[in-house]
Amino acid sequence: MALEMAFPIVLILTLFISAFIVLTRHQAHMKAQRELPDRADYFASAGEGGACKKCGSTETTEQGLDDSSDNTRIVSCAGCRALLYQFKRESAPD
Structure with missing residues (x-):
């Protein structure tokens, strides 16, 4: 039972962390453009x-x-x- 619940939780956490990394990099690029x-x-x-x-x-x-x-x-x-x-x-x- 616990193993069945672990996979979706790990998958969702991976998606959220990936989205956070992508958005953070995009924000840094936009900040660099605005400070040119x-x-x-x-x-x-x-x-x-x-x-x-x-x-x-x-x-x-x-x-x-x-x-x-x-x-x-x-x-x-x-x-x-x-x-x-x-x-x-x-x-x-x-």
Whole structure:
């Protein structure tokens, strides 16, 4: 009887712990995005080209902070996907 009850309890605990770990990592990633420097501050510290500090690439990708139409844009390196800086878009695209 006790063994029959142990398996579902262990399974449920494993699911809850896994969900907690995933949510904690997601929250940490979102916090890192929100704490990125502004574009002007990044280019002042990185130099004229604004190359990635990890891999040296100058190619970047951008995405919205919360969704694809967000005015706060997060720029990351296209080579190594390191977070670089953020900026506010003037107006959302039509």
